[in-house]
Amino acid sequence: MVREAARSEIDRLAELWFDVWHQSHARLSPPDLVRLRTRENFRDRLQAVLPDIRVVGPRDAPVGFCALKGDELYQLFVSPQAQGSGVAARLIADAETRLAERGVEIAWLTCAIGNDRAARFYEKSGWRRSGTIVNMAETSEGPYPVEIWRYEKRLAS
Template sequence: MHVRNAEEREIDHLARLWYEGWQDAHAQILPAELRRLRALDGFRQRLQAALPNTRVVGPRGAPYGFCITKGDEFYQIYVSAHARGSGAAGALMADAEARLAKSGVETAWLACAIGNHRAARFYEKCGWRRVGVATYQAETSTGTFPLEVWRYEKRLAFAI
């Protein structure tokens, strides 16, 4: 599966994918206050800011999955519902891990919403280890929202 850089013209499409994926994965398990702060435009703004670190799978103009890295953090990964089970998420994860390692990260980390068992199973299948619970400052349109999350880490053995 080909993983490539996201393009500026794909931001609206990716924002919709992220918004829908976030609602599907989190609407029933996260606080109502955070749900109210998760508007489509906020996802669009975050994608715009993260575009240089955003990679996608799928056709140009209509990708069906993306991931974002941020420093030593595996920041986001979303795959459309119709692409689940296709290998897209695994390809995005492998690409992100390679990019993190190439940038010198030895131990990467990610935040997983407590109760998001589908994501947790995927991370564990990819070799990530849950190391505990942490308070994560989730970005919102009004600043940050403190959220208790499962913290996962992975030693990137091939780090340079």
């Protein structure tokens, strides 16, 4: 079941995000960005979007989360133990519903170049790669330019 994230889950979510990001993105990212991707960085970013975070898993032990920001599916991360279990599919479907309810016609998300597993999942979920862009990643030292794949999906209104 997809539910709202609780404030008490921020530390657990930051840990999950840190672990999965470093397993899946560190090898694809510039060393300077990897250095800036600390638990505290993830925690601060989660705090800023807490009202827009939804999770799957027991209270205080979520196994996946999805965060929205404007018309963007901002973050989607699932623990290795829950990958392949349908958690990501439930989270992305929930995110698409919430975005459509906000009146978003074309939603977008970013994907690290070379993150082929995520890219296949997005494409299987009906998202299409619209191109490569420079995204300004949020860091404790300010925006950091990163070239990424941009995906878009037209939502039913």
